[in-house]
Amino acid sequence: MSDDAKGKKTFRQDQPVHPSLHFEISSSQAVCHFTGDWNISTGGDLESVNQTWHSFFDQELAVNQIKLKVHNQVNWDSRLVAFISSKKKVLLKNGIEVDGDFPEKLNKLIDLRSDHVESTKDSSVSRVSGSFLDWWEPFCHRFSSPLNFLGAWIISLLMLPLLKTQMRIRDLITECRQCGAAALPIVTLISFLTGLTMAFVGSVQLEKFNAKIYIADLVCLAMVREMGALMVGIIMAGRTGASFAAEIGSMKLNEELDSLRTFGLSPMEFLVLPRTLALLIMTPMLTIYADIVGMLGGLTVGTQIMDFSVSHYIEQTQASISGMWEVFSGLLKSLAFGLIIGLVGCFKGLHTGNSSVSLGRSVTSTVVTAVTMIVVTDAVFEIIFSALELR
Amino acid sequence: MINKKEAIISVENLCLSYGSYKVLEKVSFEVEKGSCMVVMGGSGCGKSTLLKSMIGLLDPKEGRISYKSQDLLSVKKSHRQKLLSEFGVLFQGGALWSSMTVLENICLPLECHTSLSTAEIEDMGRYKMSLVGLSGFEDFYPAQISGGMRKRAGIARAMALDPEVLFFDEPSSGLDPVNSKRLDDLINELKTNLEVTFVVVTHELASIFEIADDSVFLDPQKKTLVAKGDPKSLLNQTENQQLQDFLRRQT
Missing domain, CATH: 3.30.750.24 (STAS domain)
Structure with a gap:
């Protein structure tokens, strides 16, 4: 100047x-x-x-x-x-x-100022059809990719009895420990408090009808039929489903999935199968555990606040279960929830984009999708059970 | 080259794109058996994309990739997988499996593709680690070692199955000059003694001149291959200004 x-x-x-x-x-x-x-x-x-x-x-x-x-x-x-x-x-x-x-x-x-490099779009596609394809392809992909994933998972599962799988038993054991034993503290806390809360809320209502002892029935039936599986499902979705998506998603970001493929190892068999199987095995087991802990929560309120004896409460609990179907229906649900969480978590992980932002989105989306699907599936189960007069 | 060797990989009219965004067009070249082919070019010119396509991770839009005269894109999936298992790949960041120790990373391909005993597999793994100067780090997890060490572990893993072709994506980035030179020497040794073919994506000039028998230069603006040949001769011959700038480190 x-x-x-x-x-x-x-x-x-x-x-x-x-x-x-x-x-x-x-x-x-x-x-x-x-x-x-x-x-x-x-x-x-x-x-x-x-x-x-x-x-x-x-x-x-x-x-x-x-x-x-x-x-x-x-x-x-x-x-x-x-x-x-x-x-x-x-x-x-x-x-x-x-x-x-x-x-x-x-x-x-x-x-x-360097020359801007023009991004070369495919000249064989006109502008109109290009924009249509830009919209249509992701739209189709959105529907086809979960189906492709599910198909590939079923094939991998069918290969399992033929021993034509790349899944390692030690990975399955590790995953079982991760999503089973390691989840016990949180499952214990949530289930105990669920049973406790139900007993408190129920006691207030039942007291009006002088039917306080039915608190044992209420807690027991609610836990085995519904709350045990649902609570475990929601805990697993937030804990294990999110962890699957984050783990597999970050493996994708770090090219670890590509390196698996270059060695001829299928991510479906090597990563997805042990995780989903582990959840299929562990979710029903955790549900049984959650049912028992929830009933203990009810027992605590029944004996400490409502002055029932332990034996009286347990007898009433036993009497409330008319048949093993009550328990099995809860376990059936938990099996479905486990499968949903495993598949959603792994699918979202495998379909993570190439940025840390998309990794965050995958994890969030896993929890939201899994919880929504769990609640919807639960409702579908109840409708089917009612229609078949299984309740 | 005085004696023209047989081409182990040939790439013909390859067009690569991400959706409607074209990355490369009409790329053709051959890689001779036992040679080291360097893929050069500025950042974003599609070097890594080309490599991904050559190792079967990205299907090209058009063109042909042949390995030992067999079209990788048209052979049966199972046969393609068998052919691809003769490749070893080092990814840019090493891409080690983070849930396994370094030794387990190197042993896994051997576990899955050979019937060797566990003890022998471990011995092989340790030997490969010693080749890249990582002895003593067998039980470390990838997160516990430095970026350069992860890279070297990735090289050891890529060599685990004694592949016929090794693809290296930016092998020297993140390595100190001594280890970078060591890697160049290793490439030359393997090439000479084991007839391993290398396809190396790099822009480290010192490495290029040390290891390359042949090279291709990709132009980000033309989105295609603009020069091919031994980099030392390209340095004197080519009239492509971008390549000259690249090889002479000019702006």
Whole structure:
């Protein structure tokens, strides 16, 4: 910046002049003069500048050469560089020759801007069909990929009895421990509190009818039929399903899945099968455990608050179960919940994108999808049981 | 090359894309048996994508990839898998399986594809680790070792099954100069003594001149292969300015 410019700068700092430009025209050559403060900090929108620019080129169609002139007095930063670069690109594209008369530093910065590499779209596809395909392909993929995944999982499962599987027994054992034994503390806490809460809530209502002893029936039936499986399902969805999605998703991000494939190892057999089988085995077992712990919660309220004897409460609990179907129906549900959680977690993990953001999305989506599917499946089971008069 | 050897891999008119975004078009070249082919090019030119396609992880939109004169894209899936099992691959970040120790990582391919005893598999694993200077780190998990060590462990794992072709994606990145030189020497040793063929994606100039028998240069703007040959001769011959800038480290 010249001394003269420096002098003006002091003045402009107090009274910034908004960016502007004007044109001079002689025969077929035009000169565009940039004036004012082209600084980011100066602000002011470029609407009027753009208007002047466009109206000039709309009127002067014969112009085939233009000189862009930035005087030394003009205060500028990267705002001007960006403006000139983008306009220059458009002018060149329209066959207008561009000549620049810029201060040396500005010239260097404009030259520094590397050419933008155009993303090459498939030229064989027209714009209309391209946009249709852009929408249609992900739409189809959204439906077909879960089905493909399920099909591949069933095939892998069928290969298991034929011993034509790459699944390692030690992986299955590790997963069983991870999603079974390691989940015991949280299952214990939640189930105990569920039984306890049900007993408290139920006791208030039953007391009105002088039927407090039926609290044992209430807790027992609710746990074995419904709450045991449901609570374990929700815990497993948040704990194990999310962990499957995160684990497999991060393996995808780190190219670990690709490296498995290059060694001829199928991620379906090597990763998905042991995880889903482990959940299939462990969820019913955890449900039985949760049923018992929930009943213990009820027993605690029954004996400590409602003054029943332990033997009386247990007898009433035993009497409440009319047949083993009550227990089996809960276990059947838990089996379905385990399968849903395992498949959803692994599917979301395998279909994680290539960024940490998509990993987070996969984990969230796993929990939301699994919990929703669990509740819906639970309702479907109840409708079927009622229709078949199994209740 | 004085004696033209047989081509073990040939790539013909390969077009690669991610959805409607074209990455590479009409790429054709051959890799000779026992040679080291370097795939060069600036960042984002599709080097790793080309490598993924060559190892069967990405199906090309058009074109043909042949290995030992068999089209990898048209053979039966089971046969394709068998052919691909003759490849060893090192991914950019090593891609070690994080739930296993380094030794287990190297032993797993041997466990799955050979009938060797556990003791022998472990011995083989330890030997491969010693080749890349990782002896003593057998029981470490990938998270417990440095990035460069993970890379070397990845190389050891890629060599686990003594593959015929080794694909390395940026093998020297993250390695110190000594280990980088050591890796170059290892590539040259394996190439000379075991006739292993290498396809190496890199932009480390020192490595390129040390290991390459042949090279291809991918241009990110033209989205295709623009030069092919021994990098030392390309340095003097080619008229492609981008390649000259690349090889002479100019801007």
